[in-house]
Amino acid sequence: MxxxxxxxxxxxxxxxxxxxxxxxxxxxxxxxxxxxxxxxxxxxxxxxxxxxxxxxxxxxxxxxxxxxxxxxxxxxxxxxxxxxxxxxxxxxxxxxxxxxxxxxxxxxxxxxxxxxxxxxxxxxxxxxxxxxxxxxxxxxxxxxxxxxxxxxxxxxxxxxxxxxxxxxxxxxxxxxxxxxxxxxxxxxxxxxxGQLRLIGDPETRYREDPVRMIRAVRFAAKLGFEIEPRTKAPIYELGHLLKDVSHARMFEEVLKLFHSGVAIEVFEKLRHFGLFTFLFPQTHHLLSQESEGFPRMLVIEALKSTDARIQAEKGVNPSFLFAAMLWEPMLQRMEQHLAEGFSRQDAMFAAANDVIEQQIYSTSIPKRFISQIKEIWSLQFRLLNRHGNRPQKLSGHPRFRAAYDFMGIRVAAGDDSLKEVFDWWTEYQNLDAVDQVAFANDVEKPKGRSRRPRRNRNPYRKRSHGRGDQAETVSSDDA
CATH class of the missing domain: 3.30.460.10 (Beta Polymerase, domain 2)
Known part of the structure; x- marks a missing residue:
């Protein structure tokens, strides 16, 4: 910069x-x-x-x-x-x-x-x-x-x-x-x-179009410019106006912010001006409850990975960004469902629906990305089972690479419990097909575990409130 x-x-x-x-x-x-x-x-x-x-x-x-x-x-x-x-x-x-x-x-x-x-x-x-x-x-x-x-x-x-x-x-x-x-x-x-300055009275211009506040953040981060004092001052007080912007437009603006190649700087500036809470309110709430760097470090590692891909001129997928931003809120909600007696799978799907339904009051998320977000989350648990022919099936999943990368940022953010699993999948991908079978057969078969009693075999359908995208199951749609 x-x-x-x-x-x-x-x-x-x-x-x-x-x-x-x-x-x-x-x-x-x-x-x-x-x-x-x-x-x-x-x-x-x-x-x-x-x-x-x-x-x-x-x-x-x-x-x-x-x-x-x-x-x-x-x-x-x-x-x-x-x-x-x-x-x-x-x-x-x-x-x-x-x-x-x-x-x-x-x-x-x-x-x-x-x-x-x-x-x-x-x-x-x-x-x-x-x-x-x-x-x-x-x-x-x-x-x-x-x-x-x-x-x-x-x-x-x-x-x-x-x-x-x-x-x-x-x-x-x-x-x-x-x-x-x-x-x-x-x-x-x-x-x-190197100065970013609004034309006209800043407060009036922000009220005309509140998106100008997050555009100021994006340009300042992208160009390394300072926001001129009069242009900067109203942002601290007017962030709430973003609630009135159409959710579809906010989705597009979020992608511009975090797919800009300077996502970490954008993230820090959004938090500095108090704007992040209007983009990802559930994540913002958990940021004030950090435990050993989580979830902030997970978000940072995800944004770091996204920046690296953009700088290397590789593709980025909105579902990965939203999966990272909402992972910790989903886990917290999942624990609540587990305490209510849901099975692990049902608890995850119910939590995913809860969290995504809440998020779309801030930014819309197209249905194809909702499905992909759920798949990335679901695979975090499925990747733990590496015995027999499961790795071959999982590695052929359309969202396998995204899920593997997601596990990688979890390890980079400090989740040491996953390091052995992540390293195993890294080595597995470098083997030929014959060696992969032998490598998977060497993994100790997981012991059977008792199931929690199911109160509802499909609780997330019951909680969908008639929304088509909320009743969606984790299917392998195209990327």
Missing amino acids: QRLIHKIKSFFSASDSDLSFQSPSKLKIIDRKQHGISRKQIDKEALDVLYGLKRAGYEAYLVGGGVRDILLGLEPKDFDVVTNAEPEQVKAVFKSRCRLIGRRFRLAHVYFGRNAIEVATFRGDGEGRQSGNRKQVNNTRAVDDSGRLVRDNVYGSIDEDVWRRDFTINSLYYNIRDFSVVDYADGMTDLRN
Whole structure:
């Protein structure tokens, strides 16, 4: 992270003699010789959209994270386009390749195979403006009683649009007409200083969209930036507003947070600002009851593993993240069911349903991931039985590798009771098929154990309250 900050300062120090940064109220046009952005750094699909709009007579700019990351010497992941063309006009330009989405924010997606470039129309100030030969009035922008923006389809010009964006470093516009960078909000200065600053009054902006608080955390962790004091101060008090964000959107934001490659830093910052409790309330509750590093060290080890996979450009699965975050709450609930006389298997499934049902009041979890989470948890107990042909069957399970890795983070977090089992499975996987059979036959067969009396052979069905995903059994669905 320090190398990134040094690189940022080096870039801007080389440009300081050519640039005079504006105050937030003054426009600065930075020409192509001064900013260093090359079209070779922009995806061909994004360039096709920019040039397509330009040829149709519209203004077209690259904006947001794509511009920011190129200026910082990072590889951009997303390229967003903004234009004065309204969504229907964008669709007229790109025809069948364009799909209009959204109600709160009307957007156009231009598709190139499976990839899509998002195109947004300049947002206005909502006070009514002259747009060409027609007047647009404030009838498509609304906030609720808490100040949250619930609809925002008032269109405007670029000099209105900039004040509707979140952070100054995300409000730099790359103009495809002359290849300049347009800076209204002093974003270049904040890039140079490694500072994250909201545009406008921070409390108002957070109330408009509470997700901006966790975006601030993510950008600060990802870029190694400091959050500017006025931008930082309201976060400590306004975290409760996240409860009003749609659970589906919160699921997507959680993945962005913890699949960012800097998940450990994100986790620590979320706890610092008191935001983690609104994402994983059950886990947060147990964090205050740590015993010999658990569950905090388990979460840390899981995030460390996720960061390593992302840095190695390996795939990550949301089910692994949620399985790690909710493992300790599930175990605690499972112990309660065991005390009630449930069998171990029934206790685990009932606990899994209880904990997941509680979690979806904070973040939704798609059904396919719920099934995978349960499988990872169930395999933690099944992997303990390694005699005979069981290892061969278990190693062919679709979730075996995830479960093995999960056991690995449990060992790394300090659960020494599993080390011998984990080492056994590590060695087993390195043997050929014949040696695996012999290796498994050398394991002492587990002694029979008395069963607890069953009060209900399927207690988790009884507790499902009619929710289809809660009555789901642990089946081998596809990854």
